[in-house]
Amino acid sequence: MSDSxxxxxxxxxxxxxxxxxxxxRGQDVTYEIPRVKGMVVLDAxxxxxxxxxxxxxxxxNCKAGKCGSCAAEINGYPRLLCKTRVEDLPADKPVRVQPxxxxxxxxxxxxxxxxxxxMNKQIPPFTPREDKEWRWQQRxxxxxxxxxxxxxxxxxxxxxxxxxxxxSNKPKFxxxxxxxxxxxxxxxxxxxxxxxxxxxxxxxxxxxNVTRCCTDVCPEHIQITDNAIIPAKERIVDQFHDPVKKxxxxx
Amino acid sequence: MQDLQTRNQTFVxxxxxxAAGRTARTDDWWVEPTLVAVGxxxxxxYSTWAALVGNNYASGPYISPFYSPLIKIPGLEWISPAIFxxxxxxxxxxxxxxxxKAYYRAFFWSPPACAVSERPKEYQGERAGVLRxxxxxxxxxxxxxxxxxxxxxxxxxxxxxxxxHFGIGLGTIVLLVNAAMLTFFTxxxxxxxxxxxxxxxxxxxxxxxxxxxxxxxxxxxxxxxxPMWAWLSLYMVAIADLYVRLLAAGVLQDPRIF
Ligand code: SF4
Ligand code: SF4
Ligand code: FES
Numbered sequence: 001m002s003d004s005x006x007x008x009x010x011x012x013x014x015x016x017x018x019x020x021x022x023x024x025r026g027q028d029v030t031y032e033i034p035r036v037k038g039m040v041v042l043d044a045x046x047x048x049x050x051x052x053x054x055x056x057x058x059x060x061n062c063k064a065g066k067c068g069s070c071a072a073e074i075n076g077y078p079r080l081l082c083k084t085r086v087e088d089l090p091a092d093k094p095v096r097v098q099p100x101x102x103x104x105x106x107x108x109x110x111x112x113x114x115x116x117x118x119m120n121k122q123i124p125p126f127t128p129r130e131d132k133e134w135r136w137q138q139r140x141x142x143x144x145x146x147x148x149x150x151x152x153x154x155x156x157x158x159x160x161x162x163x164x165x166x167x168s169n170k171p172k173f174x175x176x177x178x179x180x181x182x183x184x185x186x187x188x189x190x191x192x193x194x195x196x197x198x199x200x201x202x203x204x205x206x207x208x209n210v211t212r213c214c215t216d217v218c219p220e221h222i223q224i225t226d227n228a229i230i231p232a233k234e235r236i237v238d239q240f241h242d243p244v245k246k247x248x249x250x251x
Numbered sequence: 252m253q254d255l256q257t258r259n260q261t262f263v264x265x266x267x268x269x270a271a272g273r274t275a276r277t278d279d280w281w282v283e284p285t286l287v288a289v290g291x292x293x294x295x296x297y298s299t300w301a302a303l304v305g306n307n308y309a310s311g312p313y314i315s316p317f318y319s320p321l322i323k324i325p326g327l328e329w330i331s332p333a334i335f336x337x338x339x340x341x342x343x344x345x346x347x348x349x350x351x352k353a354y355y356r357a358f359f360w361s362p363p364a365c366a367v368s369e370r371p372k373e374y375q376g377e378r379a380g381v382l383r384x385x386x387x388x389x390x391x392x393x394x395x396x397x398x399x400x401x402x403x404x405x406x407x408x409x410x411x412x413x414x415x416h417f418g419i420g421l422g423t424i425v426l427l428v429n430a431a432m433l434t435f436f437t438x439x440x441x442x443x444x445x446x447x448x449x450x451x452x453x454x455x456x457x458x459x460x461x462x463x464x465x466x467x468x469x470x471x472x473x474x475x476x477x478p479m480w481a482w483l484s485l486y487m488v489a490i491a492d493l494y495v496r497l498l499a500a501g502v503l504q505d506p507r508i509f
Contacts, residue, residue: 073275073366075275075276075277075278076274076275076276076277076366077276077278077365077366078365078366090277090278093277096275096277098275101366132456136453136455136456137454137455139454139455139464140453140454140455140456159365159366161361161362161369161374162374162376164366165362165368165369165371165374166371166372166373166374169374186452187452188452189452189453189455189456190453191452204378206376206377206378206383207374207375207376207377207378208376208377209351209352209355209361209376209377209382210348210351210352210355210377211352211355211356211361211362212352213362213365213366216365217365223475226441226474226475230348230441230445231441231444231445231449233377233386234386234441234442234445234449234450235445235449235450236386237386237387237390238445238450241386241387242387242390244391
């Protein structure tokens, strides 16, 4: 361990923001890691854990960008540790890793994301249609398939400013991940429900101001804002707000 | 839920620590919001001036898009005719989903960039005050904009008519490109995309599924490019106005291509 920030082609300065549960600010600890061509930031963290600080806590599973466990913030930007190559980061600065800031810390880089699972339970589940034959074409499921690429890394939840800087919004705002999941259900051709009312009333989708950071950070490149949130906002306008549509429908 | 509430309240809001513009990001995150702010301010200054001067808006077969259709109301000649037109594109762009992103980030810093803090306040998002009307009025401005767009195409076609003779000048090209860019911008509108195919659970299950699916596909391509067309068409309108203005003022001569 050292706190020098000099650069060396062979040595990577890895700064990890560490702390125990309840210590949200944490403390930066610097590790010197041998650079290996093609290494990802998770490799560096695991090297520090294996060789220098055995109690450094980090969550990971697949190391293939598919389980969503290793979500954190690298140089302040929400990313997957296992999908971020060290050589894609500026070589003249140390690489600094901190836990996702929108969730409480359990230890070091591991955060408590259980709020997400509570939110998930509130979504009206898939409800099969009884009145149709179960046949459909590829074009009918394309939109739902995009939503189902989600790996539940919760990076989009982490970056969303609605809850990141206003924690008290959490109980009334489901967050982009669950706008994606709800869209996946709503777009299913054999689903009988329309979740616009849920999105408006329980999920607080109108608090989103379409500034698109969720889309920017999504490692699965789901077009969260364009394909999940905006179509939902348009449906809410159709059903609840547009006086012209309402008059036409006679409601 | 109770349990969730208490957990969230006991969380120390240390991110941003109560101020705007705080971040652990080490890259130049401020470049994008600054460029957007500068780009919008330059356009706003130019267009306000061009709309208020009320002269030099037509030359030969050309008319400035700021002044088309030319509306002159008897008794109100002292008001620049542009005022009767420009509220449509202003309302359309001001309520557009892309421009909302652009100005929420660049002017309101809500947030200034991703993972960069905003001023702590009771955040309501697009539920608050006049913002809740933006998605509602956007579709009405879309319908009006399609009418204005048709007029701009008419102007572009009239720009081939040099006193009864077919011709092509640089101004013809300018007005054509302007109309084309505005078309790509307008037809990528999210409200239009939802109108043509958004409310459909299953394209193959109902009547007209093919038409709806295909038009939804086309609009979706333009929607993906919406930010790009938003900027190109914004500046192209200003360039078209400036070009006609310089011709009318006698500063430039229109080169004839044909
Ligand atoms: S677009 Fe909406 S949901 Fe996504 S990060 Fe921004 S405010 Fe949150
Ligand atoms: S939508 Fe994208 S960013 Fe959000 S949880 Fe799923 S994969 Fe992660
Ligand atoms: S969303 Fe940009 S014009 Fe409608």
